[in-house]
Amino acid sequence: MAVKTKPEFLKDQPRLRRVGAEVRERLAANPAVWQVPTDKAEIYAVADFIKPEECDRLIAMIDDVAKPSTVFDIDYSEGYRTSYSGDVDPTDPFIRKLNRRLNDLMGVYPEWGETIQGQRYLPGQEFKPHHDWFHPNTSYWDFEMGRGGQRAYTAMAFLNDVEEGGTTDFTDLEMSIEPKPGALLLWNNADKDGLPNPHTIHAGRPVVKGVKYIFTKWYRAQKWN
Numbered sequence: 275m276a277v278k279t280k281p282e283f284l285k286d287q288p289r290l291r292r293v294g295a296e297v298r299e300r301l302a303a304n305p306a307v308w309q310v311p312t313d314k315a316e317i318y319a320v321a322d323f324i325k326p327e328e329c330d331r332l333i334a335m336i337d338d339v340a341k342p343s344t345v346f347d348i349d350y351s352e353g354y355r356t357s358y359s360g361d362v363d364p365t366d367p368f369i370r371k372l373n374r375r376l377n378d379l380m381g382v383y384p385e386w387g388e389t390i391q392g393q394r395y396l397p398g399q400e401f402k403p404h405h406d407w408f409h410p411n412t413s414y415w416d417f418e419m420g421r422g423g424q425r426a427y428t429a430m431a432f433l434n435d436v437e438e439g440g441t442t443d444f445t446d447l448e449m450s451i452e453p454k455p456g457a458l459l460l461w462n463n464a465d466k467d468g469l470p471n472p473h474t475i476h477a478g479r480p481v482v483k484g485v486k487y488i489f490t491k492w493y494r495a496q497k498w499n
């Protein structure tokens with residue numbers, strides 16, 4: 275994909291470059307953070323970031339709000355994201371604390387973070403390969419660019435053990451990550467130049483047995499609202 279030639283990506287490029295550099299420096303100084311060994315994308319993991327009782331609490335909150343997921347571009351997305359999802363209450367004190375912990379870990383502006391979204395996958399449900407960064411010439415592009423710009427970073431946590439399936443696969447990097455309760459994944463959706471990184475393409479593979487709960491929080495290149 276000719277990301278480098280797309281003029282639509284230039285507006286947020288300096289901000290994405292700066293966020294990338296700041297988070298990189300912050301995470302490198304944290305001994306709890308492990309960087310996945312690849313030079314094609316910046317992907318990090320933190321084991322036991324969410325405590326077992328917090329996982330349980332989040333799972334109960336997700337069960338309360340989960341509805342069939344939509345992706346932005348419906349034509350594109352038929353059968354694309356079959357999980358159930360929903361925003362957990364951002365005003366809940368427990369969620370506010372979780373947001374603070376995530377923001378502090380990454381050292382990002384809190385205002386740039388979207389609301390934490392929970393997801394639940396039952397057997398057969400999946401999220402097919404996609405980028406978290408926004409693509410130009412889609413039905414959602416203008417709207418999303420107008421409310422916070424491009425997606426800079428993804429923070430995603432596994433909340434339970436899945437009996438079979440449900441891995442998060444970075445398909446281009448041939449990397450498959452097993453759901454481990456409490457583990458947090460972080461990745462930069464941009465490259466070091468501040469352009470959307472095609473190598474970040476990833477999928478939530480179908481759950482075969484059991485159920486999978488995760489939450490995702492995306493950080494933008496500007497203030498989100």
Ligand SMILES: O=C(O)CCC(=O)C(=O)O
Nearest residue numbers: 401406441442477478490
């Ligand atoms: O379920 C997964 O493992 C991936 C979820 C995901 O890609 C997302 O929420 O953007």
Ligand SMILES: [Fe+2]
Nearest residue numbers: 404405406476
């Ligand atoms: Fe994703």
